Amino acid sequence: MGKNLILETMAREMQTGVVVFDKNGSALYANPFFLKSFPPVSGGVEGKSVFECIKSERLLKSVEVFLKKRGGASEDIEISDGTRHFSVHIVPIKDKADFSLILFLQDITEEKRVETIKRDFVANVSHELRTPLASIKGYSETLLEGGMDDPDTLREFLRVIDRHATRMSRLIDDLLILSRLESHQMTIVASPIDPGELVSSTVSGFQKQARDKGITLSVILPGELPKALGDRDRLEQVMVNLLDNAIKYTPSGGKVKVSACQEDGFIRVDVEDTGIGIPEGDISRIFERFYRVDKARSRELGGTGLGLAIVKHIIQGHNGRLHVESAPGKGSVFSFFIRACG
Ligand SMILES: Nc1ncnc2c1ncn2[C@@H]1O[C@H](COP(=O)(O)OP(=O)(O)OP(=O)(O)O)[C@@H](O)[C@H]1O
Ligand SMILES: [Mg+2]
Known part of the structure; x- marks a missing residue:
């Protein structure tokens, strides 16, 4: 088989953009992947300048140095147009008096995205742990420096320490649940469950919290509901997270209503509140990890912004659906749908 055919096939099939420039910086050749990633404004790339082919000042600078020197060692740079990122391997080739440059462009947008998520995640976790830890340290130091003499102060400070420690351990529990869900270590084991029982029992667990805050918490269930196909424990977590939010973000005197019904082969559960609502934007x-509409307010209420991320993962794991309707100042309805049996 001819070498040219092999090389041509490689250039055509590779998932890396390849573009070649002559000694004057005019394009000689580009492979299909390059043309797909950087479509020329008109015609092909042949004869076009480097900047016409790739709109990057950073790349242009490097290429100009190579063209001026007519040589040098290969170089790796990264370029970006704001949304996409490419790693560019620039290889000069010299053949007697002739000279050209081959550019290999690899799309690293996804790697960059994951890198950013990881970095933000570590920053968020550290920040969320530092706040309660600083309080625990501050209060325990005060106690050790003599604050223990007054029993009332002692009790009050210990309570604060206990509250912050609880918060830290909740944060870590939530992070572990999320990471297990995301890495599929926590599998969803679906079996027929009674949706009415799921709703009633989780709501009962919140009656005291609602009463203490002066919120009316009620349940509306139809006489008969088919079984749902789900993981009882995980769905209980969904209910707990939605109810916790509904009560947390509803001022005293408000109402929280939970209902379930059957809809197009699905069981639909609505958690409705008359609370502060969520701006449309x-x-x-x-549902993103750590996202809170009002960071300061949520944190004061003990929130870290992980509850809905967990809800989203569990419902996705059930191949179900989530829906939110909300109006600031009026209230919100969080609905989830999971398959009914039969
Ligand atoms: N029922 C609701 N009414 C108004 N805002 C809500 C409601 N549910 C969620 N939100 C908004 O969405 C954000 C994210 O909710 P999520 O449950 O993920 O986090 P959180 O309640 O702040 O903390 P956590 O659940 O980890 O304790 C909240 O901070 C709040 O701004
Ligand atoms: Mg929450």
Whole structure:
């Protein structure tokens, strides 16, 4: 088989952009992947300048140095147009008096995205742990420096320490649940469950919390509901997280209503509140880890912004659906749908 055919096939099939420039910086050749990633404004790339092919000042600078020197060692740079990121391997080739440059461009947008998520995640976790830890340290130091003499102060400070320690351990529990869900170590084991029982029992667990805050918490269930196909424990977690939010973000005197019904082969559960609501622009983001509409307010209420991220993962694991309707100052309805049996 001819070498040219092999080389041509490689250039055509590789998932890396390849573009070659002559000694004057005019394009000689580009492979299909390059043309797909950087479509020329008109025609092909042949004869076009480096900047016409790739709009990057950073790349242009490097290429100009190579063209001026007519040589040098190969170089690796990264370029970005704001949304996409490419790693560019620039290789000069010299053949007697002739000279050209081959550029290999690899799309690293996804790697960059994951890198950013990881970095933000570590920053968020550290920040969320530092706040309660600083309080625990501050209060225990005060006690050790003599604050223990007054029993009332002692009790009050210990309570604060206990509250912050609880918060830290909740944060770690939530992080572990999320990481297990994301790495699929926590599998969803679906079996027929009674949705009415799930709703009633989780709501009962919140009656005291609602009463203490002066919120009316009620349940509306139809006479008969088919079984749902789900993981009882995980769905209980969904209910707990939604109810916790509904009560937390509803001022005293408000109402929280939970209902379930059957809809197109699904069991639909609605958790409705008359609380503060969510601005439209934030609705698409509240399921992201650590996202809170009002950071200071949520944190004061003990929230870290992980509850809905967990809800989203569990419902996705059930191949179910989530829906949110909300109006600031009026209230919110969080609905989830999971398959009914039969
Ligand atoms: N029922 C609701 N009413 C108004 N805002 C809500 C409601 N549910 C969630 N939100 C908003 O969405 C954000 C994210 O909710 P999520 O449950 O993920 O986090 P959190 O309640 O702040 O903390 P955590 O659940 O980890 O304790 C909240 O901070 C709040 O701003
Ligand atoms: Mg929450």
